[in-house]
Amino acid sequence: MDSFLEEEEEAVAKSPAAQAGSALLPALHLPFLPPHLYRPASSHEHKLNFKKSKEVCLTYIQDAMLQKQWKRAAEFLTFYIESLEKDFSTEYMGPSEMIWRIGTEILCHHSHSSMKEFNSFIEQMKTLGVKRYLKVCLEHAFHLLCNGLIDEAYQNLSLAESWRFGEQTAIQDKEMKLIQAYRGLLDYYSWSKQKTILLEHGQDGFEDLSVEQEMHSCFRKAAVNLREIIKIPGVWDLFVKCYVDLLEFYGDHNEARQVLNEYAYNSKFPANPNAHVYLYRFLKRHGESKKSLISALKILHDIVPSHELMIDFNTMLQKSRFEVFQRHCVPIPWEEHIEQQCPLEALIRELWKQQLFKQGSVGEKKKTSSGARSYFCSLGLCWLEGKCESMELFGKTGETNCNL
């Protein structure tokens, strides 16, 4: 019990470091502030402190791991496990979490570890702490997935999904959503597998009702879980792709379009270039009008001017009105030139030629002559100034062309 008190005291002693605003605090909140800087007095009472030896042991483990001496780290870890006996700490990361993390890392790299050992270790870890049960489950599933054990991972995820313990914290809620989403993802993969089977067999003229039913149930399970996660702001490329695929297969184009629009244009979501790519591809698959296609690519052009879809964008713009073209496009076959690494001069000449040609073809000479010049200038200057390796000339600088 006295050690418990001691730890309490330590925790309180450390807390000044966390308080903000004191003049004695550094410009930066330091994670591993040497404690003696805050407590200039260290006395005999902590000499044989359990906590102290714990810390030293942890230092040794870290040291060994950072030098890739997994075996040595494992030996030290066996000693460190003793620290669990008095784990009353209120610290941010308790010993049980550290043991889980360190043990996982060691087992991932240790030359003699096997999947069986890994699984049994993780099962023990799951029982160690309630707070991070979901996290451990999720990581376990990841490990299984990376090792190609998809079925085991699926079982694991379903087990974790059914776990209930009191009131969930925000973080646990997020983890639960992720678990469900990954399970949905695996459902989707089994759905698509059955789909291929069914399609192949369907070509043979043979239909298996049970396979079809199973496929539909997979669809339902996947769709429910995936729909949930993509409502939450985040980067969900994988899930969105799968969900849209499901919807498209079942002909729910409106829902798919809505999902993609949401994913691309909702301001709560990050400015993810892939969201626009998916939307554009979807629209293109469904033969949408050029205008909507162009508008779908407009933002992508702002974020990633060097994206491969910009070639499509250019061609589309070239076909549409010239003003629009002038404002937005980069009218040279970039890829080709960049790959050949043609000299700058030739590139500009090419550009100029194209520009003149365009003027002629569109036939709006009054406007275009000055426009072309400024356009050329902007491009040429950019290149002359830049000579940059990348092709991102107009990214983030929407006003560039107008200014020059």
Next chain:
Amino acid sequence: MEFPAALFPSYFGAGPPREEGGPAPAAGWGEHGQVLEAGTGRRQAETAFVPRRGGTGESWEPADAAAVPFLPPNASCWVPLLAPQDILYRGVLRRKLRAGKSGAALDFTKQLGHFFVDHPEDAFGSLGQLLHKNFYLGNSKLRRQARDSTIRMTALMEEIDRLEARRGCPRQHLASRLRWFSHLCRDWLFEVPLGLLADCVHEELLLQWAGLLFDDSPTAGALAWLPPEDVGACTGRLVYPGGQAMNHLYFQDVVLEELPRARGSPAQFELNGRIRQVAAARVDGEDFVGVRSDYYCGVWRVPGRTGAAPTPLQVIRTGVPASCLTVSPHLPGELAVCTQSGAVYLWSIETGLQRLRHDPQTMFFRDHSPWRWSDFTAHPRVLSCADRTGLQCLDTRAPERCHFDLFKVGEEAGCQQGERVVLPLYLGRAHPSQHLVTTQFSVYVLDERLPLVPVLKWAHMMKAPPLFAHLTPGGPGRSHKVLLGASRTQELMLLQYRGGSRSACQLVGPPQKLHSIAGCLQHLPAQLPHRHRLLQQRLGAPAAGLAAALWEDGPRESLLVFQLSEAGDVFCQRLTHEAVQPPAPTSGDEAPAAPGSSPLFEAPASSPPGLGSEEEEEEEEEEEQTFYLSNLEVIINEEEEEDAGTPAVPEEAELTQEPCASPQPSLAVPSPAAALRYRRWLKALYKVCREPPRQAWPPTLSQKRLFTRKELEAPAGPSTLHWQARQRLRQAMREGGRIQRWDPPGPQPPALLQTLEPAWGPDPLSARLTAAWSGDWWQWWEERSSFNMAQKQRALRERRRRQKRARGRRSLSASFTSSLTYQSELSEVSDAAPPPVSPSRPPVLPGEGSPPGGSPPASPAPDEALLSSQSLRCRGIPKERRKTLRDYLAVWAEGPPEPTEPPGSPASQLCIPSSQSQLSSASQSQLSSASQPRRKRPRMGF
């Protein structure tokens, strides 16, 4: 340049960070983060997944047991940095402070006290001058008439001395006398008002303390590697600071080998301040090197071909310390500069400075740090600007309107509370749109095309914030290597990541710790304790820079990592990567460490490899033993010692030792070449760092009991020679040295005037001050100048008279100096510099004509003059003490036997004792030169 078709899933939130930060020592381990479908899995039967962290990376193995000195030690005796115990309070209050949990307490009074003692002129200058007559510090009683205007301070001084001794005593009371005095004087005694001074000192203390906790001035480091122009070549350049104040910039050609070596001598520039940062980038085959010191930034151009001299291009001066200098990788001669006032400049050699932003406030939320940073991005006209709260990109053509947020400390990147940006780095050589951001907890990789969402995040677990980072880009299909370095703890970490264009970014391979400079201490030969201490301090100095060079030698690749310490030492280590062979199990795995066997006893089992070629066999043995000992020593562990021992704050060096304090499993021994370098470096270090002047003085003889001050005081108008002799005597006694010979004083033309100044008046300064106070300073000056005129005339007259007299005695002095000079020269000498003697000098003094000019040595005259019983008596020294003094001085006068006689000095053996003096034989034999001139003749041809 492609964008990954799918990114790893992640949540995206907005607002301040929700996760509570805390010390998380193992936060970086054991997580895969997320998984992603690998490639286009639809065609495959089974979908494969790749993790965000934990994929297999390249194996880079350290080639040596420790970092090896790359250059000779920096030619300066490095002054150890400020340590916590210098400014923290350690006293009775300690317990109270601990109980109050108020953390560190700055010892403010000590510092103020130091100031008063070290700079009394600045602290009490004018009033001290005015009042010094009214304060009496002597022991004797004051005379009645003096008591009116003078107070005796001796008791007060004793009280103050006692106060120091009583510190810590619970029954201490402030003496009423002290309190009385301080109340009386507090308002007027100090040159600078005490409150103001205290504020300044306190502010400075706070600054020092903040710097001790975290110093951001060396951000990005002062070491740069300029790679060879063509890939195959192996001669690059290292740019580093050096010199005592780290204000010399060196460009050193370096040949890459197993142990890289410097070629030729470096090009050197002396700068106007301590070099904080050296940044370099290559544009069009030319390297541009930017150098930042606090108030100056400069740029150099280094032509690509080897041997071409670097040329300085431009220097700018900033009013506020600059905090950042980066060199454009796109355009030649373009740099980004930030100052602590919150201004960001684009600095072009051709067009000058362009201010892009000036905002003393931080960008996303309020943070008090004035640190700013700026770097280049994929677009040559777009710069990234950073402060502690995040990163923004802005277009230099329209900096106000065109900008977007790249990184925010907040929920967007999943940051912790209290997390701050420490160092941003543009990773353009790995991928044009990637940036690295380090914080004190984590390291992030960002993509300009997907702002705010880090494409990679990892908790680096370093003990100090990573202030240095270096990127070594990998080719297609290879991983990019990122080195992170911390300053105070010297930590070095190697990370690998890949992806960014075709596939999403992944952190691959386990992170790896590299050797720190302090780690080589255990491989150095055994040292004497004080030298060991010196070494410990020197090697434990905080790191100041980091650079790396990739060297390809056939199938084998080496990564040479250079590390600079604040003492100016450059160390180097090599990591090897076998491209062909499968990654071999690491040495740690292979070490047959049986469970239960303590690594402690494994250490000395193996012996270092044969070093027959080395000449010093003994030293090698010693080295082996050293290692053994030091290993044991390490395990005994400072932590316990420091607890058991002094309750003081542990030393800096021990602090930095801590991370590498773990027992080593296998005995790694430096290669013979490395061992040789260690030895050479040590030798050079001791040559550079001579023993500092000894702190403990040799026991001194107190002269207090011998004579009272009064007794030693000259009666009326002491002769200059007397005075000088006494000075020398005192000095010799103070220094505890010996009086080897009585050098006559050097030519001192002003001495004449000084001695001629009337002894009766007040000293000129007081007179002047008094005059100034009463307002008739001008009159004083007039008086003085006219007085001086008269004085000078008198002096001149005196001199002529003396010369006449000297001419009469020329034969004496001529014989004395004839061995040295011709007659004509002699007269010139005696003409040129009149002997600094006052007319009242006793006539017994010999050799008066000889002294000044060429300062012929060994004139024992003052000795005799001082000690002749007559003179002693006439100075009121009692009889019994005369004997003591003579004996005492005789001991010194005997002095060391002089093996070679200085030219022109009389041969003492041949001298006949002077009849006038009754001193002991040793001094007798030396003093008679002048009175026995004829004996000098034989010396002529000597």
